[in-house]
Amino acid sequence: MDVREQLLIGERWVPAASGAEFTTYNPATGEPLGVVADAGAEDVDDAVAAARQGLIDPAWAQLPPAARARSLWGVADLIEGNADELARLETLDQGQPLGVAKTVSLAMAADVFRYYAGWCTKIEGTTSAVSVPGTMHYTRREPIGVCALITPWNFPLMIAAWKLAPALACGNTVVLKPAEQTPLTTVALARLCREAGVPAGVVNCVTGGPVAGRALTEHPDVDKVSFTGSTEVGKRIVVAAAGNLKRVTLELGGKAPSIIARDADIDAAVTGNLQGALLNSGQVCAAYTRFYVDSRRVEEFTEKIATAASELPVGPGLGPNTAVGPLVSQEQVDRVSRYVDLGVEQGAHLVSGGGRPGGDLADGYFFQPTVFSGVTDDMAIAREEIFGPVLSILSYDDADELAARANDTEYGLAACVWTKDLTTAHNLAASIRAGSVFVNMLPFLDPAAPWGGFGSSGWGREMGEHAIDEFTETKGVWINLA
Numbered sequence: 001m002d003v004r005e006q007l008l009i010g011e012r013w014v015p016a017a018s019g020a021e022f023t024t025y026n027p028a029t030g031e032p033l034g035v036v037a038d039a040g041a042e043d044v045d046d047a048v049a050a051a052r053q054g055l056i057d058p059a060w061a062q063l064p065p066a067a068r069a070r071s072l073w074g075v076a077d078l079i080e081g082n083a084d085e086l087a088r089l090e091t092l093d094q095g096q097p098l099g100v101a102k103t104v105s106l107a108m109a110a111d112v113f114r115y116y117a118g119w120c121t122k123i124e125g126t127t128s129a130v131s132v133p134g135t136m137h138y139t140r141r142e143p144i145g146v147c148a149l150i151t152p153w154n155f156p157l158m159i160a161a162w163k164l165a166p167a168l169a170c171g172n173t174v175v176l177k178p179a180e181q182t183p184l185t186t187v188a189l190a191r192l193c194r195e196a197g198v199p200a201g202v203v204n205c206v207t208g209g210p211v212a213g214r215a216l217t218e219h220p221d222v223d224k225v226s227f228t229g230s231t232e233v234g235k236r237i238v239v240a241a242a243g244n245l246k247r248v249t250l251e252l253g254g255k256a257p258s259i260i261a262r263d264a265d266i267d268a269a270v271t272g273n274l275q276g277a278l279l280n281s282g283q284v285c286a287a288y289t290r291f292y293v294d295s296r297r298v299e300e301f302t303e304k305i306a307t308a309a310s311e312l313p314v315g316p317g318l319g320p321n322t323a324v325g326p327l328v329s330q331e332q333v334d335r336v337s338r339y340v341d342l343g344v345e346q347g348a349h350l351v352s353g354g355g356r357p358g359g360d361l362a363d364g365y366f367f368q369p370t371v372f373s374g375v376t377d378d379m380a381i382a383r384e385e386i387f388g389p390v391l392s393i394l395s396y397d398d399a400d401e402l403a404a405r406a407n408d409t410e411y412g413l414a415a416c417v418w419t420k421d422l423t424t425a426h427n428l429a430a431s432i433r434a435g436s437v438f439v440n441m442l443p444f445l446d447p448a449a450p451w452g453g454f455g456s457s458g459w460g461r462e463m464g465e466h467a468i469d470e471f472t473e474t475k476g477v478w479i480n481l482a
Ligand code: NAD
Pocket: 150, 151, 152, 153, 154, 155, 177, 178, 179, 180, 208, 209, 210, 212, 213, 214, 217, 228, 229, 230, 231, 233, 234, 236, 237, 250, 251, 252, 253, 254, 284, 285, 385, 387, 413, 452, 453, 457, 458
């Protein structure tokens, strides 16, 4: 593959002003996949200026909502029309199994554009019941302005779509910045937006790393940052955004608990938790990672899930039978290995996996699905986000302590409960501090369901009407009728 990509600034595809480029790699082989422009502060200035211009361009600012809806619908059609090629590109650049790229990444990206196409004609103000005599008051929902959309490497196309579709539905203009590990499908998405007739300057795309990200978050002409990534970078963004008090939405890390109650259907829990833990090799912010299992069922659960995990085919994402693809980079392999070593050092019992597979897979960034039992609440593998295929099994005797143990974390993105008892399900759903609680199921996402976290998992919510709130300002208009 010989890919060479540039920056989209206004209507032009251009190299970085400095001429700098970086290489993106295929994580299944460690080989270069393509070369991409490496944006610096000067390019970010240009992209923000183009987005500022796009905001007042009548072709966008005066586009009727119904026409904006047609553009978004057109992007969804193009995503679907190019699904095979885009899915292949996502798998090559990110590593996820092709089936996941097709049924999760591509499907959700198209769905989210369709969903927000519908919203374009439904973003309404209200009349307010004010008590000042001889006046009336109404509200307008207006675009925030220039939005920087900064995304991580685990689901590049899908997460870019989560942000881009509602930002456009609300009439904003954007500068997209994908993660440096996985830029290719986001560049493709920007190209499809132009093809769908989104006017020049409305969608700009700068590829690059933290330098470009920082330049965007510090930029005085950027009005909003929508960020998905690590909690550590999220905190830096809050500081950088203070300069002009940018609006900030943050979707950050997680350490989701999964509770397996005494009455749970263990076989269903094994299947569901395995998928919930190992989708995209565990590189999922909502991945189930700490399993609190009733002590009377813990042996059975551990044995079954460890056996199932060790039987999953590990291989390149393009392999026809692959269930677990590579991690995204060598850095991520090192991170996961460090946590596995820490688990052993701190006294957890390594039941299965724990290392890199050899043979044909030795050159790629693969890691075996790994199951630990006998984990205690204080261990690093129970507390810190690993973002890899590592399952930590803890046991409990006292169900009354469950919520407190599940909540003993700085994160609060997702949680899961496996039980047949409605009272247990509803009581735990109410008492666990997490943005989404899943009962007897995988961590699903849907454009209509709010997504986001408590605590260090972030600020604000994506999806549904929440994203419309996050991408609009409310203006009040007073009229003197006297
Ligand atoms: P990261 O924070 O390292 O990078 C994310 C993005 O931020 C990249 O585009 C990167 O170039 C950019 N960036 C880096 N430094 C920056 C800075 N100082 N200013 C501005 N931008 C900067 O995250 P990652 O390693 O790509 O992704 C993994 C993390 O993302 C995990 O913590 C995971 O939980 C989180 N995540 C959260 C969600 C969610 O919905 N809550 C979804 C996916 C991933």
